[in-house]
Amino acid sequence: MRKLYFLVIIALMSSCISEEEKAANEKVMGYRPVYTDYASIRKIELQQARGLTSPGKIYIKGKYLYINESGEGIHIFDNSDKTNPKPVAFLSIPVNKDISIKDNILYADNGDDLVSIDISNPNSVKVLKRVEKAFPYPSYPNERGKFECVDPSKGYVKAWEYVELTNPKCFR
Template sequence: MELRTMVKAESPRTLQQPGKMYVKGKYLYVNEIKKGIHIIDNGNPASPKFVTFINIPGNGDIAVRDNILYADSFSDLVSIDITDPAAPKEVGRVKNVFKTGLFDGGSWALNETVGAINDQSVEWVEETVTVNCEDNISPNWWWGGMLVFADRAFLSNSSSASPQSSGGTSGQAGSMARFALDRNFLYAVGQNQLHLFNISKAAQPVDFATVNLGWGIETIFPYDNKLFIGSSTGMFIYDNTNPAEPKQLSTFQHGRACDPVVVSGDIAYVTLRTGTACGGGQNQLDLVDVSNPSSPQLIKSYQMENPHGLSIDFPNLFLCEGEHGLKVFDVSDKFSVDKHQLAHFKDMHAYDVISLGKTLLLIGDDGFYQYDASNPKDLRLLSKIPVGKAI
């Protein structure tokens, strides 16, 4: 069976290996790594309801504009009409824009000599998936969801609320997102390139352009007509005043490590961690002055345990520490953040967090959590969807 015929709505299923999360309106979209996307009605955060599951082979990332959901499916970008969340349907596809990718447990790559993507052509050899595809392929890497790098070290993706620009109503992604929406464009970062898709006709995205970024590209965070792109060696800042033609302004270099970045005002918050194939020996939070985006300057570094995703709702910074839980800081004084830790919640695995003001969304290996964050010092659990829980 061709994998391209398998994108379809199915009955709700349990969370098994959650990856990225995305929120728009009352709906949550949670990636099941390499499998598809859960649509969850979150009208009542104390009692979220699974609506449907979209089967999307090779899925790792999510973005939503109005009633169109964008998702990667191995080499393809797929657009899905979610006007009726209980009956989503594929309405567009851009083929063969992503050449290879890595997921938890293995990698995949396109074979240019075979004429279709089908499940017979997908095989795992030493934890490597080979996906055969049609048409001409332009070189690129695409890493979706939670990833394993070449040495199979585990990298947990994380998120924090990411502002979106005009050009339709978009949702909120996070600090480890590889998709971003800005005006009439969808941006998708791969290992060494930035893909621009024109979405002026939302249901029919068009592959518009690519920008070479270098090596080890991991995340993208749009903010104030700029794109902040995280890599394994630093942070790139691009001027996005003209969304059709991003221009590099600067690079802030740090030691080799995996990092997401979020921005508020004139400060970028960057986490670096060990325990991944990115290498390096830092577990820290960097505050970077980006008031002059052409010349970012380190303000101060703070030691952490194993920082992952983060979200800023100034002055509150929510920082995931993986198996060490979630920390909350008051970052009003940028020179003494470590002296203003408001709370440390240790009873969860925390790798992805999105702050929505008075509500906090958190995802980890053990499930999906929602908290009343009216008092950041004392988060109150509203609901939890454990991994493996029967629906």
Template sequence: MKYLKIVFINLLLFGLGSCDYRYGGEPYYDYNSQYTPVIMDRADLEQSIRIIGPREIKDFGKIYIKDSLLFINEKFEGIHVVDNSDPSNPENLAFIVIPGNIDISILNDVIYADNAVDLIAIKYTGDSVIVIDRNRNIFPELPAPEGQYYSYEGSDDRPENSVIVKWILK
């Protein structure tokens, strides 16, 4: 009899634990983010990789060193290229625009970076960048800065075939 009670209680707890409305039905909470997603059309996202002149670093992320160059990520914006051959006087050379960029890596002179939900491979030649390869939808969409995944996918006001590239405070 004691064994039967334990089995019954476990089945009851397992059954209640599987009640998750995220996979159908109405959500059981009303989550309102303090941030608004910045969305970009997929076609615009894929054409947005370009090099522009140097600009001030505002919100830097990861730093990658390759030979005498520093590649400094500016969160959600792109990559600063800095000549560090003279460490006492580094020279900001250029900025590579990559919307939604958070992480970079370099292997054999090819820069691998996230472009929102895509993984891109680019070649930096000093005065231009060439997108060598793009793997679409490799990464999940960027979560809101509060750490919550806010489902903006099914929202009525979201354009079809769009991607979240960053979040801004309302």
């Protein structure tokens, strides 16, 4: 009987999980960074015109209309006929969220960099200057809650996905 009692106690003790072990396996909903490499986000190029999917700011410069596509770049339209703008091109600026135009220069965020682009000929744009690290690195999501801590060595955080996380260490 004593042996049986001893075996039951051993079995119960071995099946117990400490609070620290429980915390190490905590599963919660939170945000995980989605990374991209720096070389791909710094590739700015003029592409064939495409449809609007998530338009943002709109600028008019001369006879042209510039419409920001959040996270993607800028749509360029010939707005000579205001009732029927004609697509000209799409200026791909990865992870771009905001634009501004002064004279013939378009200013845009490109990740954490600021770029200035000559748009005097919208069919042949040219990057004039890049100011690296002009904006803060995105080290947390816009939403509050738990999230996976960012590791800049993995690349640039281009987005956040809401997923189940195991024991996230960061909170906002």
